Amino acid sequence: MSLGRYVLTRLLVAVPVLLGVTVLTFSFLHALPGDPVDAIIGYQSVSPETEASIRAEYHLDRPVWEQYLLWLRDALTLEFGRSPVTGRSVAATIGRRLPATLALGGAAWLLALAIGIPAGIVAAVKRGEPADELSRVAALAGIATPNFWLGLVLLLVFSVRLGWFRVIPPDAPLASLAMAKFMLLPTVTLGTASAALVTRLLRSSMLRELEAGYVRTARAKGLRERTVILKHVLRNSLLPVVTVAGLQLAFLVDGAVVVEQIFSWPGMGRLMVQSILQRNYPVIQAAVLVIGVSIVLVNLLVDIVYAVLDPRIRY
Amino acid sequence: MALLEVEDLTVQFYTDDGVVRAVDGINYEIRRGEALGLVGESGAGKSVASLALLDLIRAPGEIVGGEIRLDGRNLLECSTDELRGIRGDEIAMVFQDADAALNPVYTVGEQIAEAIRVHEDVSDRAARDRAIDLLERVGIPEPAARYTDYPHEFSGGMQQRAVIAMALSCDPDLLVCDEPTTGLDVTVQAGILELLEDLARESDTAIQLVTHDLGIVAELCDRVLVQYAGEIVERAPVEDLYYDPKHPYTVGLLASIPRLGDDRERLPTVPGTVPSLVDPPTGCRFHPRCPYAEDACARRSPPLVEADTETPAAETAPDAHLAACLEYTGDLEDGLDYEVQVRDEPPADRSDRDRGGETR
Numbered sequence: 001m002s003l004g005r006y007v008l009t010r011l012l013v014a015v016p017v018l019l020g021v022t023v024l025t026f027s028f029l030h031a032l033p034g035d036p037v038d039a040i041i042g043y044q045s046v047s048p049e050t051e052a053s054i055r056a057e058y059h060l061d062r063p064v065w066e067q068y069l070l071w072l073r074d075a076l077t078l079e080f081g082r083s084p085v086t087g088r089s090v091a092a093t094i095g096r097r098l099p100a101t102l103a104l105g106g107a108a109w110l111l112a113l114a115i116g117i118p119a120g121i122v123a124a125v126k127r128g129e130p131a132d133e134l135s136r137v138a139a140l141a142g143i144a145t146p147n148f149w150l151g152l153v154l155l156l157v158f159s160v161r162l163g164w165f166r167v168i169p170p171d172a173p174l175a176s177l178a179m180a181k182f183m184l185l186p187t188v189t190l191g192t193a194s195a196a197l198v199t200r201l202l203r204s205s206m207l208r209e210l211e212a213g214y215v216r217t218a219r220a221k222g223l224r225e226r227t228v229i230l231k232h233v234l235r236n237s238l239l240p241v242v243t244v245a246g247l248q249l250a251f252l253v254d255g256a257v258v259v260e261q262i263f264s265w266p267g268m269g270r271l272m273v274q275s276i277l278q279r280n281y282p283v284i285q286a287a288v289l290v291i292g293v294s295i296v297l298v299n300l301l302v303d304i305v306y307a308v309l310d311p312r313i314r315y
Numbered sequence: 316m317a318l319l320e321v322e323d324l325t326v327q328f329y330t331d332d333g334v335v336r337a338v339d340g341i342n343y344e345i346r347r348g349e350a351l352g353l354v355g356e357s358g359a360g361k362s363v364a365s366l367a368l369l370d371l372i373r374a375p376g377e378i379v380g381g382e383i384r385l386d387g388r389n390l391l392e393c394s395t396d397e398l399r400g401i402r403g404d405e406i407a408m409v410f411q412d413a414d415a416a417l418n419p420v421y422t423v424g425e426q427i428a429e430a431i432r433v434h435e436d437v438s439d440r441a442a443r444d445r446a447i448d449l450l451e452r453v454g455i456p457e458p459a460a461r462y463t464d465y466p467h468e469f470s471g472g473m474q475q476r477a478v479i480a481m482a483l484s485c486d487p488d489l490l491v492c493d494e495p496t497t498g499l500d501v502t503v504q505a506g507i508l509e510l511l512e513d514l515a516r517e518s519d520t521a522i523q524l525v526t527h528d529l530g531i532v533a534e535l536c537d538r539v540l541v542q543y544a545g546e547i548v549e550r551a552p553v554e555d556l557y558y559d560p561k562h563p564y565t566v567g568l569l570a571s572i573p574r575l576g577d578d579r580e581r582l583p584t585v586p587g588t589v590p591s592l593v594d595p596p597t598g599c600r601f602h603p604r605c606p607y608a609e610d611a612c613a614r615r616s617p618p619l620v621e622a623d624t625e626t627p628a629a630e631t632a633p634d635a636h637l638a639a640c641l642e643y644t645g646d647l648e649d650g651l652d653y654e655v656q657v658r659d660e661p662p663a664d665r666s667d668r669d670r671g672g673e674t675r
Contacts, residue, residue, distance in 0.1 A: 213415030220369055220410075221430040221481070222402035235420050310420055311465040 006307050014300050021292040022075060026068050028288070029281055036060055036281075057081060058282075080286040085278050090286045093271065098290060099174055101267030104260070105252045107183060108191035113245065115191075116198025123199065124206035124237075125229060135199055142196025147255050151189035151262040158185060168264045186263040190255050194248050201244055205237040212236070239310055246302030250295050316387055317344035317633070318488055318521050319368070324381035326363050326372055333593040337363040339545035340381070342619075344633060345489065348519040352532035352553070354568070355542035358589040361525045364542070365491045368523070369402050385489070404434040407482035411494035413474035417466035423477045424450070424462030430484040449480040453510060472503035479510065486520070493525045508534055529572055533557060538633070541565050544590055544600040547619060550628075551636040559655065561622040561638035563605045566653050599641065607642075607651050617641045 029036050037054055046054075055061045058081070059070045074080065080090035123135040159165045165185055170178040209215070210233055218228045257269035264270070268287055275283040307313045326338040337360040345351050353361050366372055368383055370390060383390045385405060390398065410416040418426060427446035431437060437445070443462070450458035453476040466474055475495060482490055492511065496504040512535055515522050524535055532539055532553065539556045541549040541564065549562040560566045567585035587604040590596050596603050602612035619628040619639040628637050641647050 213410060213412060214418040216366075216371060217408075217410060217416045217426075217478070217481070218418070219371055220402055220408040222399045222404060222433050223429070224399065227433075232418050232421075236418070311422075312419055312467050 003307060006313075007304055010300055010303050014296055017296050018293060021296060022072055022289065023068070025285055025289040025292060026071050029285060030064065032281075054084075075286075075289060081282050083280055083283050085275075085280045085283075090283050093283065094268070094286055094290055097266060097268050097271045100265060101253075101256055101260070101269060103174055104183060104186055104190060104265060104267055105249065105256055107187040108194065108252055108255075109245070109248065111187055111191035112194035112198050112248065115195040117202060117241075119195075119199040120202025120206065120237075120241075121229065121234065123203040124210065127207060132203075135203070139196040139199045142192045143200075145192065147189050147193060148258045148262065150192060151186070151259050154185045154189060155262060169266065182263075186259050186265055189262070190252060190259045193255070194252065197244065197248070198241055202237055202241050205240050206233055209233045209236045235309060239306065242302055242306050242309065246299050249298045253291055253295070318347045318349075318386065319345040319523075320382070320384040320387075321364075321368075322382045322384070324364065324367060324383060325379050326360070326367050326376060327379050328363075328376040330375065330593070332591075335592045336545050336595075337376070337592060338367065339592075341540075341542070341545075341547050342628060343540055343547065343550065345521050345523060346633065347488070348515075348521055349538065350515045350522040350524060350536045352536035352539040353523060353525045353542060354527060354529055354532055354539060356527060356568075356585075356589050358544075358592075359542045360545040360592075361527075361542055362493050365408070365493050365523065365525050368489075368491055369406055369408060370398055371402075371408075400434070403430050403482075403487070404485045405487055406489045406491060407485070407487035409475075409479050409482045409490065409492040409495050411497045413478040414466065414471065416478050417474060419466055422463050422465055423469060423474075424464075427477065427481045427484055430481050434485045445484070446480070449484055450477065452483070453477070453480040454506070455480075470503075471499055472506060475499060475503075475507055476510065479507075479514075483514070483520075486518070488519075489521045489523065490514070491523045491525070494527070495524070496528075496531065497526075504531075511535055529557075529568055541568070544595055545592055546600060546639065548601065548640070549638045550619070552634050555636045559636070561636060561643070562601075562640050563607055563651060563653070564601050565638075566655075567604075599639070607647070607649070607653075609641075609647055609649065611641055611646050611648075615641060615646065617644060617646075620644060 036058070037051055037060060052061075059067045062070065078091045080094070082088065083090050083093065086093075119135050119139075123132045126132050155167065159167045166182055169182050170176075172178045212233075215228060215233060218232045219225075223232075253269070256265075256267060257273060259265065260267045260269035261273055268291065272284065272287050274280070275287065321341060321343050323340045323342060324338055325336065325340050328335040328337055339360075341364060343351070353364065355361050363372065363376070367378055368390070370378065370383075370393075372378055378391060381391070385401065390401065393401070417423065421429075424443065424446050427449055428439070428442040431442040431445055432439070435442075447458045447462050450461060455461055455473060455476055461469070461473075466477070469477060479495070495511065496507050499507065508531060511522065511524075514520060515535060522535070524532065526532060536553050538550070538552050540547050541556075541562060543564050549556065549560070549565045551561070556565065557569065560569055564585065567583070570583045571585065573582055585604060590600060590603065596613070598611075598613040598615050599605070599608075599617050602608040605612065617639045619637050620626060620643050621628075621631050621635045622638045622643045623636070625644060626635070631637060640651070642651050
């Protein structure tokens with residue numbers, strides 16, 4: 001089976017998963033006790049006319065399956081309606097918030113790989129030596145440190161005490177130098193635990209691969225040790241890391257909720273916290289859907305990367 | 316000067332139970348173009364002795380003494396870069412279990428071409444063409460198409476052929492084959508052996524064949540070393556070893572080879588197992604398992620001497636028949652009491668008896 005067909009198969013398999021995500025997201029409004037209209041408007045008393053118009057706007061006057069289909073149609077066209085709190089378009093709000101979270105999550109993810117991969121390689125190759133011990137202690141500390149604590153300490157030391165960074169984001173476009181500088185602390189906060197995890201995972205995976213017969217073959221060919229490690233051992237060792245790196249995305253979204261709150265970062269995490277506190281259900285619904293779909297898509301990407309790295313996977 | 320001279324090679328492994336001398340002061344040489352067999356049971360130290368030739372012993376193992384000279388140059392004194400230049404270029408290895416020996420994430424062709432590129436200044440294109448030629452030479456059909464296949468797309472026999480192609484890529488002076496046919500079907504084994512035989516005949520590449528299978532040695536080798544518990548106990552040209560084995564251990568090994576037309580219900584085995592090398596037996600290491608052992612065997616370690624003349628190993632010609640048994644230093648009172656039956660043909664009465672079996 002060719003890579004192209006493999007990708008196509010994975011895409012087709014992703015469709016029912018995505019539909020499942022939409023069903024769950026849609027159901028959650030109906031799973032709440034009471035009338036969905038109450039959930040949307042909160043506990044304010046409104047006139048019967050307003051209530052009727054809300055029912056019509058969210059198609060609540062139709063049978064449930066029809067409501068789902070209509071909602072799905074709207075979701076496919078990114079039409080999530082207006083926020084009952086601000087009156088602004090939900091799609092526009094998410095369109096503004098999503099890039100901020102993608103930027104932060106992506107930066108944290110890259111940081112995790114940029115630290116975790118070299119550290120994992122060094123720890124495995126220098127097994128039992130001081131470099132390995134150091135990486136072990138650092139990784140344990142990284143995993144054991146809660147990100148909310150790390151975020152607060154970094155903010156307190158580098159922003160409040162030393163004044164090297166702003167406490168709240170600058171009023172600048174996302175792709176600007178000022179913003180990039182501000183992003184440093186939240187990125188470190190969010191990426192530390194992942195970096196530690198990647199280090200540990202790659203180290204153990206490499207130690208296993210270093211025992212493999214092909215490593216001896218590679219050495220017997222007369223390859224440089226550097227080539228043996230970076231070309232032969234690393235590619236095999238990365239397979240479990242790729243799997244976890246994909247799952248880490250869900251973890252980073254989790255983390256983003258807390259970290260965005262600490263650093264006042266205008267992303268999806270902060271939007272969700274605000275919306276939950278305001279019981280702003282249409283926004284929560286749309287945000288959850290967007291996050292769910294992104295995670296499905298990233299896992300699809302992971303499957304494809306996996307297949308590119310490991311030719312055996314297509315069978 | 317022989318192509319390869321191994322002198323007093325000693326390899327130790329540091330284990331939780333103690334220091335294991337897997338190879339304990341072995342001496343041998345391989346002449347250019349010669350095929351030498353190294354036989355013994357599992358745990359005799361054969362594979363370790365072979366890996367040592369490329370200085371590929373990794374922790375917790377270590378070469379603690381001796382010399383390995385290739386064309387007179389001591390490999391154990393070479394720098395890392397010099398060693399890399401020798402590995403794969405002058406001495407190449409064919410490992411057992413080709414499936415594990417190939418990297419699953421690179422194509423077979425790339426793994427062969429890589430071996431060429433590392434030693435020779437050739438273009439990618441030229442390395443690729445040569446890899447395809449090599450695949451053809453080792454008998455892989457449609458080599459150009461198979462070049463881009465991954466190892467898992469090859470059968471076990473094809474994988475072993477690919478590993479051999481990789482080892483031959485830089486036309487080595489010495490090819491070290493470590494159990495090259497273990498784990499393969501009998502018919503596939505025969506194909507691989509035939510390939511190695513052709514190589515041994517056609518090129519002046521010397522072969523060191525490591526195996527526990529004396530049958531394979533008989534087909535392929537010019538001379539044989541028998542290794543037991545880290546030491547060489549017998550060395551002889553291949554016919555001499557089969558027709559006139561001198562060491563009781565070799566006799567035991569030969570008796571345990573199954574033969575076509577064999578009417579023995581059970582194959583005799585060498586009783587017992589290879590001793591622990593942490594604390595090897597005193598005197599002759601084989602004495603606890605030897606049917607002819609006497610008191611002297613537990614006390615005195617027999618030197619490797621020419622069996623007929625008692626000439627010490629160091630002063631003998633490469634084709635001399637050596638054995639390490641007190642019998643050959645005149646220290647056994649009762650001597651060795653075994654008889655060698657040479658059966659080139661199946662016994663004459665055999666066919667009659669088989670026919671009789673059918674009519675009953």
